[in-house]
Amino acid sequence: MARWTETWLTGIGSDGSEAPPRWPGEKLGLPESGVGSVAGGFRRFAGFLADLVAASLITALFLRPDFGDVEVMRSFNSAAVLVWIALTVPAAAFFGFTPGMALAGIRVARLDGGVMVGLWRAVVRCALTVLVIPAAVRNVDNRGWHDRATGTVVVRMR
Numbered sequence: 001m002a003r004w005t006e007t008w009l010t011g012i013g014s015d016g017s018e019a020p021p022r023w024p025g026e027k028l029g030l031p032e033s034g035v036g037s038v039a040g041g042f043r044r045f046a047g048f049l050a051d052l053v054a055a056s057l058i059t060a061l062f063l064r065p066d067f068g069d070v071e072v073m074r075s076f077n078s079a080a081v082l083v084w085i086a087l088t089v090p091a092a093a094f095f096g097f098t099p100g101m102a103l104a105g106i107r108v109a110r111l112d113g114g115v116m117v118g119l120w121r122a123v124v125r126c127a128l129t130v131l132v133i134p135a136a137v138r139n140v141d142n143r144g145w146h147d148r149a150t151g152t153v154v155v156r157m158r
Contacts, residue, residue, distance in 0.1 A: 024142045028111060028153060038142045039106040039154040048129075050100030055084035085126055093122035097157070105158040111151045121150040 021027050025038035059080040066072040091098045096117050097107040108117050108125070117125075125146040128134040134145035143153055 021140055024140060025153065025155075028141060030153070030155065035156055035158060037156050039104075039156050041138070041142065043104045043106050043156070044142075044154055047098065047101040047104035047106055050103050051084060051088060051098050052080075052100075054099055055080050055087055058087070059083050081130065085130070088126050088129075089119070089122045092117050092125065093119045101154075102157075105156060106154050107157050108152050109155050111153060117150075117152060121152060124150050125152065 023032040023037075024030075026032070028038075031037045059076060063076050063079055064072075065076045088098050092101075092108055094116060095107075096109065101107060108121075110117060110121070128144075128146035128149065134149075136144065138144050139148070141153065147153055
């Protein structure tokens with residue numbers, strides 16, 4: 001006989017049918033380790049940081065940062081975010097990885113098996129990453145809200 005909470009409250013059942021995965025990506029059909037496995041948080045953060053540094057360096061070619069002037073730094077940071085978006089969206093849409101992701105050995109893959117991430121997925125992923133929290137909060141498969149919203153997962157390339 002089922003408990004009354006099982007009629008409206010889902011979760012891990014007594015039969016183990018909703019058992020947690022043994023590794024990130026298991027329920028997605030991805031390997032436990034190596035090429036094609038779900039990328040860990042360190043690799044993802046390293047790729048993101050490399051992209052931010054690249055965007056800042058490109059921005060510095062056109063705008064001079066002045067750490068003592070709040071208004072100048074506000075303009076510089078706003079421009080750097082726009083450069084980061086311009087760097088990230090086309091690269092992720094057409095190649096599946098940004099320059100920073102390539103350095104970290106990771107790429108974005110579609111869960112439906114599609115070859116390219118595509119423009120709308122790249123735009124949504126980028127917009128949610130700018131908001132920080134959707135990208136930082138991850139589930140058991142190491143997928144942030146931006147991955148879940150677009151049906152993507154970040155996997156290892158090497």
